[in-house]
Amino acid sequence: MLRFIQKILLTLVSISISLLLLFAIFMLLVEEEKNFEISMLLPFAIVVFSALSFVFHLKTLSFYRKDVITKAHYRKDKPFWIANLVFAFSLFLLALFFVISFTKF
Known part of the structure; x- marks a missing residue:
């Protein structure tokens, strides 16, 4: 059950970041x-x-809905896996940029 909640939180965080940045681009x-x-x-x-x-x-x-996850036999879509990894890496780089900017400030 904890994994299911974590998955829902990851889903909400990813869409929230997307909507926030879309709103910023729209405003500009x-x-x-x-x-x-x-x-x-960027x-x-x-x-x-x-x-x-x-x-x-x-x-x-x-x-992630089951208590015990058995071997999931599903087709792993590489574009979505790669996009998810790139998204996580870009957030890491963005956070690193902010930390460096704030330390120089």
């Missing part, structure tokens, strides 16, 4: 009428990988 481009710059590609890429991570978590959610 539409409300403040800024031009699209190259530096905006948040946009994180949004894409976050959405793919959300799909990955939804696809694998059914495997």
Whole structure:
């Protein structure tokens, strides 16, 4: 049951990050009428990988409903696995960037 709750939390976190960054991009481009710059590609890429991570978590959610997880025989979709790993790595790099920025500040 704990794994199922963790999976739901991961799903909610991935979609929350995606929606938050989408809202930030919307505010910059539409409300403040800024031009699209190259530096905006990073948040946009994180949004894409976050959405793919959300799909990955939804696809694998059914495997965590049982108390004892038996060998799950399912087709492992490599694009979703890779997107999920890239999303996690990009969040790690983003956190590292913020830590370095705050230590210099």
